[in-house]
Amino acid sequence: MGGACSRKRDQQVNEESVQRAVPGIYSKSGSSKWMGTFFPRSSVDIQQGRGKCSSLMELCIRRICEDMDNYSTFSMLPRDISQQIFNELVYSNRLTDVSLEAFRDCALEDICLGEYPEAKDSWMDVIASQGSSLLSVDLSGSDITDSGLVLLKNCKNLQALIFNYCDLISDHGLEHISGLSNLTSLSLKKSNAITAQGMRAFAGLVNLVKLDLERCSGIQGGLIHLKDLSKLESLNVRCCKCITDADMEPLSGLTNLKELQLSCNKVTDFGVAYLKGLHKLVLLNMEGCPVTAACLDSISALVALLYLNLNRCGLTDAGCEKFSALNNLKVLNLGFNNITDACLVNLKGLTNLESLNLDSCKIGVEGLVNLAGLLRLKSLELSDTEVGSAGLRHLSGLVNLECINLSFTMVTDGGLRKLSGLTSIKSLNLDARQITDAGIAALTSLTGLTHLDLFGARITDFGTNSLRHFKNLRTLEICGGGLTDAGVRNIKDLTSLTLLNLSQNCSLTDKTLELISGLTALVSLNVSNSRITNGGLHYLKPLKNLRSLALESCKVTASEIKKLQSTALPNLVSVRPE
Missing domain, CATH: 3.80.10.10 (Ribonuclease Inhibitor)
Known part of the structure; x- marks a missing residue:
């Protein structure tokens, strides 16, 4: 969705460049009954008065968080209240060294600090003080080291540990979690300091159901330590690039496995043969592995298999x-x-x-x-x-x-006329130069469309008349066409749009921003390589939901964009150019 008109589709995705994932603080870890409903509030709804009325409890929680300097401990509060205060501080990015200390010995169940910028070893003493109450910890993307991990060894009831992208955790750190026999879920994505020797610690995790070691490049030979984890249902060793046929043999006895992610490794047809007895396997991902169609002899024995990925093989x-x-x-x-x-x-x-x-x-x-x-x-x-x-x-x-x-x-x-009867279609990608206005006109019966990609198609102002039929559109891309401001008039009433990409339409002016100013559901907008100027930026002020804005090769300045961001668009987090 960038500025270029042609998008190469035959290149392997560079997974290193993909954003790490949604931060753990926005995901329910699985143990706290309160976190299921305590999600971040929409600042837009609050500001515009469209949000539902907050409960008395929610109002009290917010007030406590605003006055955190007045509190030194919450240990006398019921656990559920302390948990909600903690969660609110995390969501609002107000948890600090000082405020964290107030949660010492509060018997919290969930510590979800994935991608939280301040999390570090010095926090682990308070986290570990939750003792036997602590059920899940997510410290992904933090600077936690082996020294921090050692403090968790006494939290015997831990069920879920997530330390993705924690580069400072090594084999030595894993030794300290080897006694956490109640663990059912363990995730250590891209922990390159972990080796096969360190995986000995997993042998005692007899209740483990889910293990994620994606992109752990030093674990070749370590899967032997999983052979007695009879409850294991999900194993992810994607993109480790070191897993071979020999590593498949220890998996042959894990008869409860339901999901196995092996993509971008060195497993061949020979290694797949070890999997024939996994009769509960539902998902098998072999993308990028050097297998041939001969592996289907073994795969056909997987009677429960529903999802098979053999891309790039x-x-x-x-x-x-x-x-x-x-x-x-x-x-x-x-x-x-x-x-x-x-x-x-x-x-x-x-x-x-x-x-x-x-x-x-x-x-x-x-x-x-x-x-x-x-x-x-x-x-x-x-x-x-x-x-x-x-x-x-x-x-x-x-x-x-x-x-x-x-x-x-x-x-x-x-x-495209042959698709006109397929009225269930919701998403249609037509990234091709030979598609013109006439092609869009042939699709007007597809009124259920929510996604339409016309990137590179030769669409003009006349062709946008047909877009009026697609009232349910949430994403629309018309790039490198011949649109002018006149054509955008036919887009301005598509109020369900959350993503709009009009890049490479070099005749668009500030008038376009005025026309789309009513599309208040927009989360992403790209008008790169157009005639947009600083003078048109004020038309974007009503777009309070906007999180991504691309204005490459436009006549705008970084200072004006930052002014707009700070004064009118509080949710804007991605701006190009910066």
């Missing part, structure tokens, strides 16, 4: 006839493989499929006839294939289809 048509045995699958990802229409013949019987990804495969017009009977299909990814307009006639009976991606295909305006 270098598969060819040879051996693909074994797909026909996977007739329970709901989701099948085969993107970026060297398969052709000949492979699709073997998918005809997979009538339970709800999602099929064929991104960048060598699929042509006639191959789609094999999908005509997949009546439960809801999502179909055909981006960067050789599919043309004629092939879309085979999809006309897929009445449950909700999402289809035809970006970078040979589909033209005429082909």
Whole structure:
């Protein structure tokens, strides 16, 4: 959604550049009955008076947090009250060294400080003082070290520990959690200081149900220490790049495994054979592993399997006839493989499929006839294939289809008419230069559309007339077209929009910002490479929900944007240019 008109779709995602994830403080950790309903309030609703009336308890909690300097301890309060005060301080980013001390010995159940900027070893003494009451701790992205981790060893009832992206935790730190036998969930994503030797500590975690070691690059040979964790249901070792066939053997006895994430490792067909006895396995992710279609011999024995990801595995048509045995699958990802229409013949019987990804495969017009009977299909990814307009006639009976991606295909305006009867479609990607105003006009029956991507399509002001039919649109991208302010007039009434990308329409002026000033639900706006100036920025003041604003190559200055951000748009956190 940036400024460029062409988007490369055949490159592997650089996972290092992906944002770490939603901070842990916004996720229910699983043990506190209060956190399920105590989510951050919308500052927009509060400011504009549209939020529901706060309860007396909520008002009291906020007042206490505002007057934190007046309190030295909350240990005399009921646990649920202390928990809510703690949560409010975290959500409002007001928890400090001083205010944290007030929670010593408060018997809190949940300490959710994922991505919290101040969390450090010196906080661990107060955290550990919760003792046997403490059930979950999330300190992801913090500077916690082995020394901090040692303090948790006496919190014997801990059920969940999340230390993702804590680079300072090593094998020595893991020794201190080896006695926490009540742990059911442990996550240590991207902990590169952990090795196979340190994983010995996991052998005693006999109640572990979920283990996440994604991007832990030094754990080769360590999965042997999981072989007796008979309750383990979910194991994630994605992108470790060191897991081999030998590491699969210890997993063969974990018969309760339901989810196994192995993508971007060195597992081959030989290693997959060790998994044949995992009859409860529901999800298997092998993306980027050097397997062939021969692995389907073993995978077909996984009778409960519903989700299979074989993206970027270098598969060819040879051996693909074994797909026909996977007739329970709901989701099948085969993107970026060297398969052709000949492979699709073997998918005809997979009538339970709800999602099929064929991104960048060598699929042509006639191959789609094999999908005509997949009546439960809801999502179909055909981006960067050789599919043309004629092939879309085979999809006309897929009445449950909700999402289809035809970006970078040979589909033209005429082909889009064949989709007009698929009124269940909510998401449509048409990132292709050959799509014009006529193509959009052919889609006006798809009134349920919530996402429309016309990035790179040749849409003009006239074509935007058709957009008036799509009252439910939440995201709209029209980039590199021929829009002027006149065309934006047809967008200004799409009040459900939360994302609007109009970049690369170089004729747009400040008038465009005036026209869209009523789209108050907008969270993301991109008008890069246009004639927007400082003079038009004041039209954005009503967009109180705006969190992301892109104005690259516009006639605006950083000082004016910052002034707008500080005075009128309190939720704006991402601005380009800064």
